[in-house]
Amino acid sequence: MTDIGTRFRDLHRPGDPFILANAWDIGSARMLAGLGAQAIGTSSAAHAFTLGRPDMGQVTRDEALTHAQTLVSAVNLPVSGDFENGFGEAPETCAETVRLSCEAGLAGISIEDTALPDDSPYDRALAIERIRAAAAAARALPRDFILCARADGVMNGHYDLTEAIARIQGYEQAGADCVYIPLPPTFDDVATICQSVKVSVNVLVAGKFTSHLRLQYAKVGVARLSLGSALARATHRVIHDAARKMFDDGDFSGLMPSISGAEVDKLLT
Template structure:
């Protein structure tokens, strides 16, 4: 049987980034895989949207695990879980989350340093201990499992880039397989991040970072490009704009252009 974790690890090549295509249900996962995705990611925000909830700490671990298992069952490529803060503050909780995630068939997960449901970060030492415990649990598994450690305080406005880099360096020392500083201030910061560690770096392609090409990320040394909830938000933009036209002006033009049902059917088979 193929080691899905090992297959996922092999995709992480600094300077040759693959796209971790974040899906939100079985259908979107299958479409993305049929269109060329090499790996699928869950998205905590996009999943929350499907449940009619906001982002940031509003989905339980059991719900996230069940959702992940749905996506794993839908495709034949690696799936990585966006598991927020590991669903608890204690390092032991993060370790348990890794073990449960592996049981669903996930190839890896990411764990952030945010003390959800607030957006403030954990103390750096505690954040590092949490990653160390998660890594220890991953290494004890009977197969490979990729642990990505996130430093979210720049994105959330709670610490600066030097602190973020100090954190990912500590996460690397704790054994993280991949590190991640979502939405740094500038594109040039990405190369600095990649040069600051010796493990693969994930970059979130959202907002202003969508204006850069994969080749530019490759030159910066990136190994993995995730979409987060960006693709889900793009679909919600279509719903928003079409619905406003319909309900405000009785104008249905926002429903076009669309993709045909037969095209969708072919991708889902």
């Protein structure tokens, strides 16, 4: 049987993007798998929410790995870990995170250039060196493993698209399999990003980028569409709105329409 990393790699086809469905617990992972997901991703923010914590560096590596292992065991699909900054600044820490992720059964991980818990970026040279170390560790593993390298400074307001593209080009040269600039200014920038590298490009479908269809992303060369915490936040929106009606107005109409228990049971099994 094809190993999980190879199965995951085979999904990455520029111009034919698959949806990396980010889940936050066994139930959401199994529902997404039952509804047709080809691969599952963890979400650092959504996982933090389940622990009652805010986003951005609030989950330890051990907690993230244990959570990821739970999702790996829950579904017969490739699972990729959203592992923030690799859980440390040093390149060797990123490399160790790759090795531990493989041991946990993950098909790949993403590592960003944010110097958590702050949202400022690492210097470009250090950011590239961190990916170089992670990629070397990935290539030394006993099976295939997809390393996605993120340039988060555009999303966080610390550098422009030109700098972000320079970073992902450096990540490509350092051995990354996939690159990722979350939330560029415009949809046209997605095409520019895809044209700037030869490796697979991931796009975060959140905010204004939810208004575009998969076909539109395909036409500009995207290989992977991830949800981040968008689906978890949509779920939290339902909780928020229904609870507001109940507690403020005694109105329970926010509980409908709902999915039947039988349908949920079917998807979970």
